Amino acid sequence: MTTSSLTPIRLRLAQLAAHLVVALVALVVIGGATRVMEAGLACPDWPLCYGTLLPGRQMNLQVFLEWFHRLDAFVVGVALMVQLGAVWWYRRDLPGWLLPLSAVLVLMVGLQGGLGALTVLQLLPSAVVTAHLALALTLVITVSALTQVLLADASTTAAPRWWLLLGTLSVLAVGGQSLLGARMATSWASQRCLEAGASCQWLHWHRMAATPAVLSVLLFVAAALLSGRWGRSQWPLLCTALLLVGTQIALGVSTLRLGLSQPALTVAHQLVACLLVAVLAALTCRRQPPASDALIALPDSSALEACHG
Known part of the structure; x- marks a missing residue:
């Protein structure tokens, strides 16, 4: 499969989705920085500041940080509404499932805004903040996967079942680990454990x-x-996933050994986790070109991989 074989609107939507992945990862990371810098209530009202x-x-x-976090969320919301409008306008040239999925994405970002409002109006309750992150990661996973599906044309086929199973398992495992870390962080359990030996179960579960x-x-x-030629041809994203896993382990160990005294390490830990989820989601939804075109398709099929981080 080559990008030239896609219809112009499908290629444009794939490019928009790829950029949305970047914006969503930034949204998660800025949200993490806002928490680490204790800026969640820096703007005491909502939606204005x-x-x-x-x-x-x-x-x-x-x-x-709090203002820019809201601005990024607003930009993401506008982009998803533009995507919904474009999909509706060109619905006859696009797969039938894309219109309802685009509508669901708009609803999800609206719900995300509502959870963001609750975090401010209810003074940062841990459960709401964790749900806020869970929905953000769901958006990252969905849009990252959507990018890959849009980049595939009608001649491609789904990956083998074992590929989809292992990919989905890895996405769920890393996503769940991220949410455990978020629950630990938003309840300040790690600080209380390191300083007073209290609430250490969250840190234990995270480890x-x-x-x-x-x-x-x-x-x-x-x-x-x-697995074979096609599986090995995905080595750029596969190696990226390995690199991110190694980096994440190093950041986690360093963060604890330094007693959570370096905010930059904590934010980087969350950044790498979000990037890893996006890369794994992209890998899981990769599609196979026809066997006769596999070698030809390799250079162009990864044209937008850089947009996943």
Whole structure:
């Protein structure tokens, strides 16, 4: 499959989805930075900030993080509505499932905005903040997968069942591990454990869940590399996943050894987790070109992989 074989609107939608993945990853990371810098209530009202679209006299690093987080969410919402409008307008030239999926994505980002409002109005309850992240990761997974599906034309076929199974397992394992970390972080359990020996069960569960998450990714990558020509041709994303896993382990160990004293490491830990989820979702939804075109398709089929981080 080559990008030239796609219809213009399908290619444009794939490019939009790829850029949305970047924006969604940024949204998650900025949200993590907002929490780490204790800026979740820097703007005491919602949806405005100090009653204005752009606070002036109140602006500082904490206010900027919260304000920019909301701005990125607004941009993502507008982009998804543009996507919905384009899909509706060109619905006769696109797969029938794309219109309802685009509508669901708009509803999800609307719900995400509602959860964001609750985090402010209810003073950052841990369960709501975790649900906020869970929905954000779901958006990252869905849009990353959508990018790959849109890049595939009618001549391609679905990946083998074992590929879909191992890919889905790795996405769920890493996503679940991320949510455990979010629940631990939003309840400040790790700080209380390190400082006072309290609430250590969350830290213990987070560590325990890391092992199956890592093993699921390693199993997926190993099976893909041993499977045959098409599986091995996905080596750029497979190697990226391995690199992200190694980086994530190093960041997690360093963060704990430094007693959570380096906010940059904590934010980087969340960034790598989000990138890993996006890459695994993209890998899971890769589609196979016809056997006779496999070698020809390889250069162009990864044309937008860089947009996944």
